Amino acid sequence: MAASAERRRSRILEVVRETGSIRVAELAERLDIPAVTVRRDVAVLADEGKVQRTHGSVALSGGQPAGQGRVIGMLVPTVGQYFDEVIAGANAAATEAGARLVLGIAPYGAGNDRAQVERLLESDVDGLLLTPGWTPDGGLEGGDWLGELPVPAVLVERRAAPLSAAARLDAVCSDHRHGVLLALRRFVALGHDAVLLAARADTRTAYEVRAGYAEATGQLGLPALPVIDVTSPGASRSPVDEADLAARIAEAVRKGVRAVVVHNDQDALQLPSLLRTHGLTVPEDVALIAYDDVYASLSEPPLTAVAPPKQAVGSGALELLLRRLDAGDSMPVHRIELLPTLELRKSCGGPT
Structure with a gap:
């Protein structure tokens, strides 16, 4: 049994060295080992300092970009015009960090923010950049579901209402x-x-x-x-x-x-x-x-x-999310406002 576990972990290290970073689900499929077993072995290797764990991914310890292998979901109310530049900033920062951006669109007035976020979560994302379609007529508060997200999230170009569920999320926006x-x-x-x-x-x-x-x-x-x-x-x-x-x-x-x-x-x-x-x-x-x-x-x-500063808002939100993924709850909630020119x-x- 011990030899078998040692062999599995050796094979896991071989694949991680080859790829630099890999999602646990993909690693389990590649090695034809149950995902629950791979997670236990990865936990042991992490305790030994041989690998780093992130939400859903594993990478070699040291020498990797902060976001290596991570998948970030981004919800916007529209593409084109203003948000093209916000998306471009987030995507550039993700690429530089070794992460990948996945886009979801919930148009203004459609009322399907939550459904689109659930679709992004089905892509096994590590974290979320969220621009809910809040409007003055429809209320400025986020739904309670924003307090129940299974992964860290950062609001983008949105100020949460005080004491709302969304107020517990990090945020980056223009002033x-x-x-x-x-x-x-x-x-x-x-x-x-x-x-x-x-x-x-x-x-x-x-x-x-x-x-x-x-x-x-x-x-x-x-x-x-x-x-x-x-x-x-x-x-x-x-x-x-x-x-x-x-x-x-x-x-x-x-x-x-x-x-x-x-x-x-x-x-x-x-x-x-x-x-x-x-x-x-x-x-x-x-x-x-x-x-x-x-x-x-x-x-x-x-x-x-x-x-x-549209592109800076996008890149700043992505970078803040990566910091949150590393720090977890040990980092206080950040609300960052960038000044227009x-x-x-x-x-x-x-x-x-």
């Missing part, structure tokens, strides 16, 4: 309220005494942008003007399209407001040409700052934009 403050402070420096906000109302980022506007106007002594709602089609409120938005901005300009922040830059992109139909030019008659900086530089004139272009006037 969108600071981003709005940057935009309004720029307008104040250019001599504007009022700034209009046109913003969506259907995403968590939109909620933070609106909250940031309320805070920033108070800090800078500006009037808090009624927000123009440019909710996306399909949301519970009636959307304002780009032509309607241009007309609303033109009306505000006639009342003396000549500075506008627009969330997001997809909605801002067509405004310069549409405003010309109202006899207004950008930035001479109305100054614009977009929010998100995905397409803003492609406008004519190029749009000054608040740029959340203001990318100066022609649309807001002043020197660039």
